[in-house]
Amino acid sequence: MRALRSLDRRLFARVAVSRLRGAHPVLPRLSKAANHGVLWFGVAAALAATGNRTARRAALRGAGSLALASLLANVPAKYATRRPRPLLDDVPLARRLAVQPLTTSFPSGHSASAAAFTVGLALESPALAVCAAPLAFGVMASRVYVGVHYPGAVLTGAALGDGAALLTTRWWPRAAEEPARAAPARITAPALPRGAGLVVVVNATAGPDGPGATVAELRRLLPEAEIVERGPEDDLADLVEQAAARAAGAGGALGVCGGDGSVNLAASVARRAGLPLAVFPGGTLNHFALDLGVDELARTAEAVESGSAVAVDLGRVSGPDGTDLPFLNTFSIGVYPDLVRIRERHEKRIGKWPALAVALVEVLSSAEPVRVSVAGVPRNLWLLFAGNSVYDPPGFAPTRRTRLDDGLLDVRAVDGSHPFARTRLVAAFLLGTLGRSPVYREARLSALDLTDLRGVAHAAVDGEVVDAPEHLLLAKTPAGLTVYRPAEA
Numbered sequence: 001m002r003a004l005r006s007l008d009r010r011l012f013a014r015v016a017v018s019r020l021r022g023a024h025p026v027l028p029r030l031s032k033a034a035n036h037g038v039l040w041f042g043v044a045a046a047l048a049a050t051g052n053r054t055a056r057r058a059a060l061r062g063a064g065s066l067a068l069a070s071l072l073a074n075v076p077a078k079y080a081t082r083r084p085r086p087l088l089d090d091v092p093l094a095r096r097l098a099v100q101p102l103t104t105s106f107p108s109g110h111s112a113s114a115a116a117f118t119v120g121l122a123l124e125s126p127a128l129a130v131c132a133a134p135l136a137f138g139v140m141a142s143r144v145y146v147g148v149h150y151p152g153a154v155l156t157g158a159a160l161g162d163g164a165a166l167l168t169t170r171w172w173p174r175a176a177e178e179p180a181r182a183a184p185a186r187i188t189a190p191a192l193p194r195g196a197g198l199v200v201v202v203n204a205t206a207g208p209d210g211p212g213a214t215v216a217e218l219r220r221l222l223p224e225a226e227i228v229e230r231g232p233e234d235d236l237a238d239l240v241e242q243a244a245a246r247a248a249g250a251g252g253a254l255g256v257c258g259g260d261g262s263v264n265l266a267a268s269v270a271r272r273a274g275l276p277l278a279v280f281p282g283g284t285l286n287h288f289a290l291d292l293g294v295d296e297l298a299r300t301a302e303a304v305e306s307g308s309a310v311a312v313d314l315g316r317v318s319g320p321d322g323t324d325l326p327f328l329n330t331f332s333i334g335v336y337p338d339l340v341r342i343r344e345r346h347e348k349r350i351g352k353w354p355a356l357a358v359a360l361v362e363v364l365s366s367a368e369p370v371r372v373s374v375a376g377v378p379r380n381l382w383l384l385f386a387g388n389s390v391y392d393p394p395g396f397a398p399t400r401r402t403r404l405d406d407g408l409l410d411v412r413a414v415d416g417s418h419p420f421a422r423t424r425l426v427a428a429f430l431l432g433t434l435g436r437s438p439v440y441r442e443a444r445l446s447a448l449d450l451t452d453l454r455g456v457a458h459a460a461v462d463g464e465v466v467d468a469p470e471h472l473l474l475a476k477t478p479a480g481l482t483v484y485r486p487a488e489a
Contacts, residue, residue, distance in 0.1 A: 068167065195301070199243040201239050203256070215229060222304065302486050327462045373451040380416040415441060
């Protein structure tokens, strides 16, 4: 250890007396710009503003990685080592910072943040990471150049940042490189060149930007398709029913452009009419479209023209009055809808898993369990979640599916009957041990019977709130819906 410290001091002294051509005044300014992560949060904001899904996801990953790395470097690591800053005797006055740091030297927080942000980008988009890497290396080099860190502190900070970024994948897995698998189509999905025979309902209220540009793009991609825009006074269910009738008469297909709630409605109608469904992403989140692999309008248009389709499972929520609601993504009761809403409100600023931790604490601080009988066994549950097919990762941040045809319900529940259940639940989530916590339950089932729901007023089906009857049966219709998807997916 003594030899390493001696080497560290010699390297620092060599940098201090060296004249690095072109380094001044760039490196001191770069070092100042990275204070408190301002530089990296600015880059993240610029990436998020592009509207590109990969760039936005990379920005969230990078910002979340930075927050974790900064916390680890500046609190436990610095207090554990307490290594003093280098002496500035050999550092030229022109290089020195106007305000010297007050904290200890080891490890470098700036280096940890730079490395964490860049590796966070790399986990989602290697191309973006390559662009950010010179900036990160510049920030790291600047900390030695201005005399506030030994080289060893910079390297250790970078290693800590790398680890923090990789650690985020424990709570928030990387985006799937391939769409979820699905079964071969069971009903014929006709090829519709230029969209002839396709009737698409565009939900004008779905998504943040409205339908204008979307409708224009659909008409450009499929000029012979019938495009029906929902107006402010139109009933979406009536529009979809009428569109399905016209599509059936033309021997074509039903299309929908909107969020997951709109897609859910169109799926129900298409299934009853025996029509294939074309899903055009037009909502805020588009969970089903993304798992299906049609993340752009052009992808769906390509599949419609070629007649390429697959069959996906449908989840079903059946009530005692004969109601039978399908769900393509998720069903939930309890506080899960509030948990998702609060998480989505915070995640653009602090990243997905930190936002989930905040939401978990906020919701559970005021929530009360609901009394439900699950498969005939009385339970006190804060929430019950059922996914249509198995989701990754385990826990409260399900984000993607690898299959859309596995015939299973992904059931997750939080049991509110254990002592100190809330505290234990939050601790298990933060420590990554949720799967072993006694307050958390998960199972893969083909059906689930829920009774005694008198204390449950509402349920959420694909993000839409519905009234909850006293008795519900969750089940599956394997390969129950035919949807268009490009063959290469």
